[in-house]
Amino acid sequence: MSKSNITIALTLLLALTYSYQHVYTNSSQPPAKRTGAPGEGSCGSGCHGNLNSGPGSIGLTTGPAVYMPDSIYTFTATVTEAGKTRFGFEVTGLDTLDLKAGDFMVTNTNNTAIRTGTVSGNTRQYMVHKSANSTNSWQFEWQAPDTLIGPIHFYMAGLAANNNGQNSGDNTYTDEFVFDPFIPVTADFTADKNAICEGGVVTFTDVSTGSPDTWQRDFGAGAVPPTANTPGPHDVTYPTSGLKTV
Numbered sequence: 489m490s491k492s493n494i495t496i497a498l499t500l501l502l503a504l505t506y507s508y509q510h511v512y513t514n515s516s517q518p519p520a521k522r523t524g525a526p527g528e529g530s531c532g533s534g535c536h537g538n539l540n541s542g543p544g545s546i547g548l549t550t551g552p553a554v555y556m557p558d559s560i561y562t563f564t565a566t567v568t569e570a571g572k573t574r575f576g577f578e579v580t581g582l583d584t585l586d587l588k589a590g591d592f593m594v595t596n597t598n599n600t601a602i603r604t605g606t607v608s609g610n611t612r613q614y615m616v617h618k619s620a621n622s623t624n625s626w627q628f629e630w631q632a633p634d635t636l637i638g639p640i641h642f643y644m645a646g647l648a649a650n651n652n653g654q655n656s657g658d659n660t661y662t663d664e665f666v667f668d669p670f671i672p673v674t675a676d677f678t679a680d681k682n683a684i685c686e687g688g689v690v691t692f693t694d695v696s697t698g699s700p701d702t703w704q705r706d707f708g709a710g711a712v713p714p715t716a717n718t719p720g721p722h723d724v725t726y727p728t729s730g731l732k733t734v
Contacts, residue, residue: 518578518647520605520614524662525643526586527607542659544569546646548579554670555632555640560593565615566625567646569659574651575624576617579644581667588612589640593629600628620647636669673698677705677720679734686729694719708732 521528546567555561567575583589586607592615594600601618604611615628632640642665650657673696680691694703696719705716710728726732 516619517601517603517616518576520578520603520616521607521612523578523580523614523643523645525580525582525607525612525641528643538658539660540662542569542648542661544572544646544648544659544661546577546644546661546663548642548644548663548665550667554668556670557632557636558634560629560631562595562627562629563642564625564627565644565646567648567661568624569648569661572648572650572659573622574620574647574649575622576620576647576649577626577644578614578616578646579642580612580614581630581640581642582612583637583640586610589637590633591631593631595627595629599623600626620649624648636671638669640667640669641665642667671698673700675700677734684726687725687727689723689725691721691723692734693721706734708734 544567546565548563548565550561550563552561563579565577565579567577581589581592587610592602592613594602594615597618599618601616603614603616605614606612615626615630617623617626644663644665646661648659648661676695676697678693678695680693681688684690692705692707700719703717703719705720705722707714707716707722707724708726709730709732710726711732711734712725712727713722716722
């Protein structure tokens, strides 16, 4: 065999090897920046099938309704579509400036992994599936930032595939989950008068912070009405003189 023929054969072998590895890598873990977050695409834009047009969905759930600084939360990502046999997902968490918020942590090294990607010069973190198969639900942990930074938006994309070895017949779904910060409740009120005559009216107005949903007010000895369980404002009279504790 001539030298030129050997060179051509090696070049062809390298090309085939690269093509195989490229397909294998994408099926094991999805490429970063495919959640549909601001500045990103999704697996449905140039990768797999139709975007948000199938009968399935992707969802992200966690226990509490709000997050606290530095706390760790367990999330579950689930992709559903009847008739599909291979599933994958990807999720990222961003603050209101579209910057990385908090840190993902792998709890199952068999089916999840962490990837990073750069969008508009900023590094984002992604929790993704590993070795896509018939598993359509994945658990992982996320640690909140060390301070309350406002609502955190989790952008996610999920793939429901028919496992035919091609992109045809697959569906991709995107969604968004908003995790609000925990704002402590501080009870407070104002009164329109500090000193009045007997029988006069004092108006109490609620100025509590942190969005309370329950109130219990005690207007003090001899007050009419004596108590209230709504935010008000409340008009209260005192038929007797003296110092009143509210």
